[in-house]
Amino acid sequence: MASSPHVSNTNDAGLTSELATEVNEYGAEQSKAYPDKIGFAATLPLPYVDESIAEIDRARTNQASGFTLPTNANGTYLGDPSLDPIMEKLNEQKTLVMLHPNEPKPLAKDVNSDIPAPIMEFFFDTTRAVTNMVMHNVFNRYPNIKFIIPHAGSLLPVISDRLALAQKLNPNLKDEQVDLATVLATQYFDVAGMVLPHQLPVLQQVSDPTHLLYATDAPYTPAAQVVQLTKELENTGLLSEATKQMIFYKNGKQLLDELK
Template sequence: MYRKIDFHAHYLSPGFKKFLKKYFDDYGDGVKTPAYTIDTTLETMDKNNVAYSIISLSSPHVSNTNDAGLTSELATEANDYGAEQRKAYPDKIGFAATLPLPYVAESIAEIDRARSNHATAFTLPTNANGTYLGDPGLDPIMAKLNERKTIVMLHPNEPKPIAKDVNREIPTPIMEFFFDTTRAVTNMVLHSVFTRYPNIKFIIPHAGALLPVISDRIALAQKLNPALTDDQVNMAEVMATQYFDVAGRVLPHQLPVLQQVTDPTHILYATDSPYTPAPQVVQLTKELETSGLLSEATKKMIFYSNGKQLLDEVK
């Protein structure tokens, strides 16, 4: 097997487990909370030849408490847990710190605190209880992350609001996560987040969700709304310059489409463990390793060298 770096792996701190139990009855976004200890991560790494994993919280975002103090406390507890794992396994584990969005002062303070605890990156939800990335109110947080020259991993959440009587038999992560990632990144383009904060290296999950498909269509928005500037609809530039992980099932269709709009040096391996069960992680990894749709050189880049270079750039 190829040596790998995992850019989309999750952990569940004790406080986050309690949050999921209290607010979602252990079914956050309709998904049963998986059993987890750090051994879960280490076993997944061993079975898939992963040399290094950057662990982060999954959805639902801690902002679902609807309280700035509680949200901040949960983010702090989760980040301290992540820092403990990084300290215990410095050669194997890094962590992406959670921020208590949409609360600005609390998030800025947590950026400094998490970096002092050697956070490898940060993770931001596509929406924090209805406040979407790209919202001008979040600009001070983006400015702080830009100042720190960070990696920022985006993670989808259930859309807010969501149509409860449409497709409700389909679990939220299957379809709505793709829509919310697409919605949030488009809002970020509309508000020039990627151009105004060039020191942030954004990682867009799940092979870009629907963005590779609608990238050309976004540019047509100017035909209907001439007030839009070129920068506000330049999704093609974002697709060419930002990073994408391959969490989930990306073959045979999605990854080849992504490769048409971004450079292969910007694609990163991901397991989505433990929300993707261990046997399926092995299966999906084997599909990537053996696929005839990817060249040997591309596989080596996706699995390891792209990630190594990205981490080296932000040290």
């Protein structure tokens, strides 16, 4: 599973495809060697359509548990109509798709340039990409895909009500194009990163508790920080013990069982 920088940074369809295949073959080898411990989510060579469709077939042959998509690939954002054939292919059967933010394209120069992109820009890019998916009705058009939205939904829970107001300024927008609330209520979320004490409680107000999944962002998040954040989840009084059990184990197992 590739994070940022994504394999698309090669800016070449052939090289991007080769790199995605190499990454996925390695994941498949580990999964076959340790089938009771390791699964893998296949990376696709976005934004290249034919190459991505071929990689979907290859990954399914290798028993990938799911797929991972970047919020944008060289400036082509999820939800872009050019990516519809890829979504159609993923939708052919029940499929798990994990989203992960990428550095925005283009990235504004000389604005907060000393702050590493993952701290703020990743949140903005997840919010931007998922909103674009809502605008292009991706979640309704491809119901066989279960999406996992990263980092406790980033800023999406905060702007959900605000997005609904967009029709006041643009009456041409259809109801489903601003219905972020339904997406938050039906899709899945990982809780990687610093989601306490504020972010996770806000997400819980708009999402299903059975749709929260533990994640670590390792290895980009150092091991010591992963342990610290995990202990915060384990020890917080903001979550019930039942919810903790769901986040750490039950929800993930149920999701994977449903896709078998």
